Amino acid sequence: MNESELDSVLDTLGQGSTHGVAVAAVKDGAVSYSRAVGMASIELAVPNSLRTRFRIASLTKQFLAYALLQLVDEGVLDLDKDLRNDIPALHQYREEISLRHLLENTSGLRDIFDLLVLRGQDIETPISDDAIEALLRRQQNLNFMPGSQFVYSNTGFRLASYLAEKATSQPLETILRTRIFEPIGMASTELCRSGSAVLPELATGYQADGDAIRKASYGLSFNGDAGLVSSVNDLVIWERALPKLRVLGCPLETKLSEAARYNNGHSGSYGLGTFSTTWRGLRVSGHGGLLPGFASKLLRFPEKDVSVIVLANSSDTDVVGLASLAATAVMDSDLSERQLPRDLYSRTGLYIDRDRDELLELAFKDGRAIVRMHAMEFPLEGQDDTLMRIKYSATDRELVVKDDGLRLMEGGEEHALSRLPRYLGGYADLDRFVGEFHSADLEAIYRISREADNLRLSINGPAGRSAYSLVRLEETLFTGCSRQGYWLPYQIAIRFIGEGRFDTIELTSGRTKSLRLSRSN
Structure with missing residues (x-):
């Protein structure tokens, strides 16, 4: 040893x-x-x-x-x-x-942690089992x-x-x-x-x-x-x-x-x-x-x-x-990590899976290749000359290097990733995104307001409130990250759907996919 x-x-x-x-x-x-x-x-x-x-x-x-x-x-x-x-x-x-x-x-099924966060509730806020049961029964889609x-x-x-x-x-x-x-x-x-239970020899x-x-x-x-x-x-x-x-x-x-x-x-x-x-x-x-x-x-x-x-x-x-x-x-044996593809540095950047509005960033931190998804970082482990496993992710994911870009392998299916350049379309049209959107599944109001050249999302739910500063990635796609209380960062992507004054937003997070909210004003 x-x-x-x-x-x-x-x-x-x-x-x-x-x-x-x-x-x-x-x-x-x-x-x-x-x-x-x-x-x-x-x-x-x-x-x-x-x-x-x-x-x-x-x-x-x-x-x-x-x-x-x-x-x-x-x-x-x-x-x-x-x-x-x-x-x-x-x-x-x-x-x-x-x-x-x-x-x-x-x-x-949508994750209960996600549902609480998405309706503005802090992890510390008390909620009864009956209230959780009612929230789960409100969900209409998988x-x-x-x-x-x-x-x-x-x-x-x-x-x-x-x-x-x-x-x-x-x-x-x-x-x-x-x-x-x-x-x-x-x-x-x-x-x-x-x-809050007190048990013998239980650590704080x-x-x-x-x-x-x-x-x-x-x-x-x-x-x-x-x-x-x-x-x-x-x-x-x-x-x-x-x-x-x-x-x-x-x-x-x-x-x-x-x-x-x-x-x-x-x-x-x-x-x-x-x-x-x-x-x-x-x-x-x-x-x-x-x-x-x-x-x-x-x-x-x-x-x-x-x-x-x-x-x-x-x-x-x-x-x-x-x-x-x-x-x-x-383990007394050679367990060295396998090498990553040589040209990985040239492929760093922010990517999107357009079929699902899933965001992925390939980066290097302290000399090690990492992937950032849903406000979390995962190291990469080489499998062969083109295949890398995203380590420690709760989802079965691999990253594939191809001549024309990156692919995300998930559940045996290949998802094309498009590189997302910095948005250069301007911000003069932000007023058309402003408004209130309602979700019956969450019992929450999502209020979109404008602050200079940015949008701000405020969530008002039955047991809490939270806020996100939204970063524009494309004409109708925004992302934001918030810390619920003091525990973990939490990232969402919001796609505005419709023409002119959008009537729907579609929300995607780590464990909630394509949840739709309708304009209420």
Whole structure:
């Protein structure tokens, strides 16, 4: 093992009385590296340890998937049955939606986080489960035909949790505890729906707020989408038990990471609550998680019998980088990254997929090639002379270099990208975009106003307000970025539709596609 670089990074993270991380690596069934640094509670001077419990966010999804697969194995549920009559929030859709669609993120359902942000609500603003249910039932359209694409959707796992409770007449807490945690011996893992709950040995979550650090919070409850708390020690128990677990006649890890097959026959990189892709030539499965104040990453390398776990009580922590360092330290082999295409520098710039108004920027940062999409940055990993994988994206994406430009490969389909030059058409016509637009799906008013040579979007919803400064990209296409409260940046693209005084706007974000709002004045 070569632990020096990982130890050096952890030494830096552990300096002073600040938040920190807990890290472990399992190789051949034994713990080969473990360390915790920083504070579980800065205020109470409680250090992090391997026993410290963290909110593991979306790492929860694999446990929900396992419980549901057990119910499928027992004949209680069916992965491919139409669920519209079983789940009230699906009643309004014309398209069939199955449990497989929910767990594979191929349902087309708009993500609940997106819906809250798009109606102006801050992540800290309290919202009841009943209000979330009502919001989901207001949605009249899907992002796409179920099974045709992948777009990450916490909504799907929220509804799958409801389905598990309905099928067993038990709360999800009981389902997970009796079916998974007690049999395996994970005594420190439990469902904790509320962000304000106080539990023994639970770390406090912290978040950067400008130059300061403050306690993080959120106003909605979670279930099988992101509600678990756990420790590194417990997740080590899970990883050591995983090779022995079977469901539906095959090893559990194989079933969880079984790639979704789209309607077009192509396969993606997400399975059932678990992704499966490659890392430096090795197959890797697992998941990541992010909530205000917490970040997590779990990676499995089946070919090397290695697992890596990173839990942090700050959502600013680079858990992906730490997991990569830990994996490199544990595996005694040459795992150097493959080279990127030589002429990539000449192709930097902003691009658009015109079929979907998806924006993508190719750039270099600190000498490394990155892609910016939806206000997030993803590094690129070379696959061959023309193909690059967009790493760590929640969507199955690859970038292809061709003589006539770039292509985005997503879900087995190729999307042409057009370079977007700086808009030079002037701003004298901005008044025709001004007005109010309404969305019944969001219960929100979008007010477009003019400020000199720019447009400003103000969102007024039932539980909050937010604002975006809109940058003009083309005659009728604008983009804006806002920070909801203090947590994450959030980018939208708005296309104005119609003639003269536009009567419709079409909004696209990371997890919401082509949502239309109508002019109301």
